[in-house]
Structure formats: C-alpha cells, structure tokens
Amino acid sequence: MPDLLTEKATPGLNPRQAEAAQVRQSSPGRRRVITFSRGLVGLLVLAAVWEITPRLELLNPIFVPPLSEDLKALWRLIETGELWKHLSASLIRSGAGFGLALVTAIPLGTAIAWYTPVRELTTPVLEVFRNTAALALLPVFMLVFGIGETSKIAIVLFACFFPILLSTIGGVQNVDVQLLRAARVLGLSPIETFRKIVFPAAVPTIFTGIRISGAAAILVLIAAEMIGATAGLGYLINYSNNNFLIPQMYAAIIATTVVGLLINFALVTLERRFQRWRA
Incomplete structure (x- = not known):
C-alpha cells in the first residue's frame, strides 16, 4: 500500500x-x-x-519606546556592570531555592509514590499547601524570615517544590507494571529496581515538573524582589518604573526573558542527556 x-x-x-x-x-x-x-x-x-x-505613534513612545532604545539601555547596563550586579543576585537566589527544591522534592515524591504509609500520611498536608499560591505566602515568609535573602530563597523553594514533587509522584507511580515484574523475575533488589528501571522510566515525567519549576523560580523571584530588595532583576524593573526610566525597565525585562530562555534550554539539554537510552 x-x-x-x-x-x-x-x-x-x-x-x-x-x-x-x-x-x-x-x-x-x-x-x-x-x-x-x-x-x-x-x-x-x-x-x-x-x-x-x-x-509611527501607534503606541505612545514614552511608555513603549522603540526596541532599539531599549537595547541601547540594555547595553548601557552591561557596560556599567549594573546588569551583572542585579543578574547575579537573582541567579544566586533562584539557584539556591531551585536546588533545595530538587534535593527535597524528588526523594520525598519517590517515597510517597513507593510506600503507601508515607503517601497516606503526607497527602492531606500536601494537598493543603499545593493549592496555596506562593506569592500569597510572601508576607508570611517575610514576617518569619525577614526581608533578607532567606525569605526570597524560601519563596522560590516553595514555588518550585510542588511541581517537582507531583511530577515525581506521577512518574514513579506510572512505571509500566511489566517492567517491575521483569525486575522481580531477574531477582533485582528494590534499590537496583529503582536505579535501573523505575527512575529511568520516570525521568521524562520528572523533568516536566523540573522545567515548570525552572520557569517558576524566575517568575516568583522577580515578584519577590519588587518588595524589600536592594538588588536583583525584579528590583531593577521596579526601580526603573518608579523613576520613569522606561527604556531601562524594558531592558531589565528583556534580560529576564533571556535568562528564562537560557534556563529552559539548559534543562532541555540536561533532560536529553538523562534520556540518551530512549530512541
């Protein structure tokens, strides 16, 4: 045919x-x-x-400057080193929160999916917190941890934790039963079964949550930095807006977008590396 x-x-x-x-x-x-x-x-x-x-004044050039003006402002920020100062502050905060979310959410998600008692104990608590918006808790984190670095890292951790946790639970729970039966037939121990079968099969689903969290780490941090920060891309956007430095504000927004794209590209590359066994 x-x-x-x-x-x-x-x-x-x-x-x-x-x-x-x-x-x-x-x-x-x-x-x-x-x-x-x-x-x-x-x-x-x-x-x-x-x-x-x-x-052409179809948009007010005072509030929406031409792209060339915004790029000139971006280049000035790069030349003076101002951009790197704010960018490095944001990357350190988001990286710390995102890293803590990874090392806590993946093991906990695995335990919840693998062991019924752990799932029954933790599910009600997790359901309460996962339906609470991260930014709604920002005042709580600031009251508990202060307006310093700890509160910003904590809000990023909270925002990144649940996408990774839920994707890990889903990935581990949905492993093909036939693969688990084959592992028992081959006499693999529970640790070997998880390392050689369960985790590789769950990686695609886990990375879905990781990529969502990578975007959330930047978005939530930008909002947090607009309140009670003296450095960071969110602070730069808010400062530029308050002082009517409109091209600089758009330059900071462009820089934030580029950072988000690079983080997503890095996570996609890492995902492909972990999935080299797939066709």
Missing part, C-alpha cells in the same frame, strides 16, 4: 498538507534548519513591530 506522504500521493493533498509532508520527509538536519528559520522569522517580525509601532 503506497505511503500517503510519497511524491505520488502529494498532488492529492492541499498545499499546507503537502508542505508538512515534505518537511516530515526531509532529513533531521534540514527539518531543524526549517524550524529554526521559521522561528527566527517570527522573532524578526516581533522586533519589527516593536520598533515601528512606537515610531
């Missing part, structure tokens, strides 16, 4: 379907180039719109 994506079948498809079929038939390298090119075009269109609409 002929493949629907072959050249003979292509004339029967509409233009959009034919184009999609050609992309699927192309080599992986060519597909990556096509995907990258289309994404780049989309970014260039966005940049053009951002640059042109304020200059």
Whole structure:
C-alpha cells in the first residue's frame, strides 16, 4: 500500500498538507534548519513591530519606546556592570531555592509514590499547601524570615517544590507494571529496581515538573524582589518604573526573558542527556 506522504500521493493533498509532508520527509538536519528559520522569522517580525509601532505613534513612545532604545539601555547596563550586579543576585537566589527544591522534592515524591504509609500520611498536608499560591505566602515568609535573602530563597523553594514533587509522584507511580515484574523475575533488589528501571522510566515525567519549576523560580523571584530588595532583576524593573526610566525597565525585562530562555534550554539539554537510552 503506497505511503500517503510519497511524491505520488502529494498532488492529492492541499498545499499546507503537502508542505508538512515534505518537511516530515526531509532529513533531521534540514527539518531543524526549517524550524529554526521559521522561528527566527517570527522573532524578526516581533522586533519589527516593536520598533515601528512606537515610531509611527501607534503606541505612545514614552511608555513603549522603540526596541532599539531599549537595547541601547540594555547595553548601557552591561557596560556599567549594573546588569551583572542585579543578574547575579537573582541567579544566586533562584539557584539556591531551585536546588533545595530538587534535593527535597524528588526523594520525598519517590517515597510517597513507593510506600503507601508515607503517601497516606503526607497527602492531606500536601494537598493543603499545593493549592496555596506562593506569592500569597510572601508576607508570611517575610514576617518569619525577614526581608533578607532567606525569605526570597524560601519563596522560590516553595514555588518550585510542588511541581517537582507531583511530577515525581506521577512518574514513579506510572512505571509500566511489566517492567517491575521483569525486575522481580531477574531477582533485582528494590534499590537496583529503582536505579535501573523505575527512575529511568520516570525521568521524562520528572523533568516536566523540573522545567515548570525552572520557569517558576524566575517568575516568583522577580515578584519577590519588587518588595524589600536592594538588588536583583525584579528590583531593577521596579526601580526603573518608579523613576520613569522606561527604556531601562524594558531592558531589565528583556534580560529576564533571556535568562528564562537560557534556563529552559539548559534543562532541555540536561533532560536529553538523562534520556540518551530512549530512541
């Protein structure tokens, strides 16, 4: 039976379907180039719109400066070292909170999924806290830990903890039963079963929570830094806004976006490394 994506079948498809079929038939390298090119075009269109609409006064250039003005402000922050001062403060806080979430949520999630008594003991408490917005607890963290670094790291830890925990529980619980039976037949110990079968099978689901937490670490921290901080990207955005340094404010927002993209890229790369065994 002929493949629907072959050249003979292509004339029967509409233009959009034919184009999609050609992309699927192309080599992986060519597909990556096509995907990258289309994404780049989309970014260039966005940049053009951002640059042109304020200059045509379709948007008020005082409140939405052209992109070139924002990039100039970003470059000034880089030249003076001001950006690195605030960026390093944010990265240290978010990295500390995110790291603590990893080392606590993954073992606890594994224990909850693997041992019924632990699950029955902890589920009611976790249900209460996971339905509480992290930023709603920011005043509580500031009262308990003060307005210093500890409260900001704690709020990032809280925001990152539950996505990683829930994805770990889901990943471990949904491991194929046939794999566990095969491990028992082979005589693997519980530790070997977890290390060689359960954890590798759960990694894709766990990394879903890790990537969500990576984004949450930046978003929650930016909001926390707008209150009671003297350094950080959130502080820089808030300070620029209060002093009507609008291009600098957008420059800080662009820097925050770039940081988020780089963190997501790093997590995707790490995920692929952990999943080299998959096709």
